[in-house]
Amino acid sequence: MSKDDSKIDETGSVSRRDFLRKAGTYTAASLSGAAMLLSDPKPAQATQNVTWAEHFQKNYRLMTEEEKQEAIDRLEKRYSEEFGKTVTVDGSPAIDGVLFGYALNIQKCIGCRRCAKACVQENNQSRGPEQEIEWIRVLRLEKGEFDVNDRDNAGYPEGFGVQVGGNAYKPAGVVLEGQHYYTPEQVPEKDAFYMPMQCMQCEKPPCVKVCPVRTTYRDPDGIVVIDYNWCIGCRMCIGACPYWARRFNWGEPNLPNEQMNPVTHYLGNRPRMKGVAEKCTFCIQRTRKGRWTACVEVCPVGARKLGNLLDPESDIRKVLQTKKVFRLRTDLNTYPKFFYFMD
Amino acid sequence: MFKNRIVGSTAAICMLAVFSTPTVYGEANQVGNECFESRDGKTQVTQKEVAPGTLNVRCSPTTGGVLWWGDxxxxxxxxxxxxxxxxxxxxxxxxxxxxxxxxxxxxxxxxxxxxxxxxxxxxxxxxxxxxxxxxxxxxxxxxxxxxxxxxxxxxxxxxxxxxxxxxxxxxxxxxxxxxxxxxxxxxxxxxxxxxxxxxxxxxxxxxxxxxxxxxxxxxxxxxxxxxxxxxNRQSGFAQLYPEPAPMLPKGMPNADHERVKHGPGH
Incomplete structure (x- = not known):
């Protein structure tokens, strides 16, 4: 063979021999480098080593129990060093016989936004002026009006004019054109009611359907989770979600050490990295241990309920049996596990 | 963003005198701060340490409401x-x-x-x-x-x-x-x-x-x-100070667009 083997041939492609030689060299170098980093016991490089190991780990769903435990150990080590305190990463699977359901009393909600802030306290979202992420958004909706004097002829359909309950130009009743950034002196306001929205934990989640790397999936207890390590940041899920439930870490998350919640779950509130999507997980680190979510606990008017849909005596089942209940955008066949109700 | 607020709440009254218990919300979460659970001035809780580094409650620095229960x-x-x-x-x-x-x-x-x-x-x-x-x-x-x-x-x-x-x-x-x-x-x-x-x-x-x-x-x-x-409010709950609005998306100077009243020509 001539020396020209290493050159690009006439068609512009690299010769097979040259490709194999170079590929072999790079592979050997990278593997030996990775092996060296993984086995290096120096504490100063521990975080870097852990990061390397994280790059090589599999999709969480495909890991064996041992691999999951290794991944969790690595994270606990890294987080504890990063945040200067003992951080636990839980890997509890779904509890048998439990399907989580959530109910929110839209009649009681006063729009105080404490749920949104409590969620941030619990779930280690990014905060501060550079990047603030909240998983819950509270919409302020105007109460509709109906006035006989408004029955003009400007409505739809043309020529008929009178449209009881509003027309194409005058919405009456509830309109889903809420305010996200309302700032009244006090809540609740007389002419408004409030509609908090968050991940609905759909039974047929559009976000799961579109994820090209299958890093987001629905666990048997109904919680849609994300393995942040496998998220490639394509944001397809954000576009697919009809409930505006997902958020994206455009920048490096800002999470002060003293505010970091050290009780975390691998699929939930463990600190995220730049370039991954995140969303409500029904406080998976709490609910899989039997405790209510942070938003349920903080609501000052008790408008939020969470329970086991498979337990006939649970509060969520009582709500479904006795209250007027609706779900958002049922026309999309997402089958949300988040219910709104009225007394 | 952080501000102190004084909330006056009239407390139990006897024949002898009229007392009030003003509540001062602290600037940060720390032992000894007082905040409220549901009714401002009527469901007060004082912050204390229940475990090393863990407070019994975390409170909102802007409204004084409890945001998180450690215990x-x-x-x-x-x-x-x-x-x-x-x-x-x-x-x-x-x-x-x-x-x-x-x-x-x-x-x-x-x-x-x-x-x-x-x-x-x-x-x-x-x-x-x-x-x-x-x-x-x-x-x-x-x-x-x-x-x-x-x-x-x-x-x-x-x-x-x-x-x-x-x-x-x-x-x-x-x-x-x-x-x-x-x-x-x-x-x-x-x-x-x-x-x-x-x-x-x-x-x-x-x-x-x-x-x-x-x-x-x-x-x-x-x-x-x-x-x-x-x-006359017929609400069941007293009015509270809301928590701050979420951050506006980058490039959006204000949220005036969503405050437009619905009506003809909308």
Whole structure:
């Protein structure tokens, strides 16, 4: 063979021999480098080593129990060093016989936004002026009006004019054109009611359907989770979600050490990295241990309920049996596990 | 963003004086700060360390409301017996409440009221429940000359013991502790009591699972018993200061676009 083997041939492609030689060299170098980093016991490089190991780990769903435990150990080590305190990463699977359901009393909600802030306290979202992420958004909706004097002829359909309950130009009743950034002196306001929205934990989640790397999936207890390590940041899920439930870490998350919640779950509130999507997980680190979510606990008017849909005596089942209940955008066949109700 | 706010709340009143308990919300979460759980000024909690580095509650620096419970059962006592019309598993769970008496009696006047005034001698025990002009107590019950709760159908002694002002009463004049107002309110609001006992009215924190320990919120932790409907607002809850709005997306100078009133030409 001539020396020209290493050159690009006439068609512009690299010769097979040259490709194999170079590929072999790079592979050997990278593997030996990775092996060296993984086995290096120096504490100063521990975080870097852990990061390397994280790059090589599999999709969480495909890991064996041992691999999951290794991944969790690595994270606990890294987080504890990063945040200067003992951080636990839980890997509890779904509890048998439990399907989580959530109910929110839209009649009681006063729009105080404490749920949104409590969620941030619990779930280690990014905060501060550079990047603030909240998983819950509270919409302020105007109460509709109906006035006989408004029955003009400007409505739809043309020529008929009178449209009881509003027309194409005058919405009456509830309109889903809420305010996200309302700032009244006090809540609740007389002419408004409030509609908090968050991940609905759909039974047929559009976000799961579109994820090209299958890093987001629905666990048997109904919680849609994300393995942040496998998220490639394509944001397809954000576009697919009809409930505006997902958020994206455009920048490096800002999470002060003293505010970091050290009780975390691998699929939930463990600190995220730049370039991954995140969303409500029904406080998976709490609910899989039997405790209510942070938003349920903080609501000052008790408008939020969470329970086991498979337990006939649970509060969520009582709500479904006795209250007027609706779900958002049922026309999309997402089958949300988040219910709104009225007394 | 951080600001202090002084909230004045009129507390228990006796004949002797009018007291108020101003609450100052601290700038940060630290031991000794006071914040409120549901009703501002009526459900106060003082921050303390329940474990190394963990506070019993975390509070909002802007509104003074509790945002997070480090220990959901801090400062609670057993709820006590609660008759129920059905037998269900949830009736056998460990249920705790936060006692209301220390909160209601912050100025330690409740006992004084009974001993100093309503002792049957200084102020005679009323012979009937008939409404009469109140010379006192208009500080405790604003607009007490025209009690909002019940809209004229009930009066003080339908709920308060006429011989023991530290207690409430049931239909048979049996005494009820201020810590169990649900027994009193359930006298009239039976449907609500039933829903509360099932866990779908009101609030609980702690463990959601069957058999798990739960802290139950009692009626007066959310509602003002003397004016449940909050005057003409007919809300059931007093107005609160809302938490700050979320951050605007980068590049959006303000949120005026969403404040446009709907109407013709929209």
């Amino acid at each position: 959901p059962f801090d400062g609670t006592i057993p709820m006590g017996d609660m008759p129920a019309s059905v037998d269900a598993d949830y009736l056998h769970e460990e249920a705790v409440v936060k006692p209301r008496e220390p909160e209601i009696d912050r100025n330690k006047l409740l006992t004084v009221c009974t001993v100093a005034c309503h002792n049957g001698e200084y102020v005679p025990v009323p012979q009937s429940k008939e409404p009469r002009p109140l010379a006192m107590h208009q500080d405790i019950v604003p607009d007490s000359m025209k009690l909002a709760h019940g809209k004229g159908a009930i009066w003080c002694l339908d709920c308060h013991s006429k011989t023991n002002r530290t207690k409430l009463i049931d239909h048979f004049d049996n005494e009820i502790s201020f810590n169990q107002p649900q027994k009193l309110c359930g006298k009239c609001h039976g449907q609500v009591l039933r829903r509360w006992r099932e866990g779908i009215h009101g609030k609980r924190i702690g463990m959601w699972d069957k058999g798990g320990k739960k802290r139950w919120w009692v009626c007066t932790e959310c509602h003002n018993p003397h004016d449940v409907e909050q005057g």
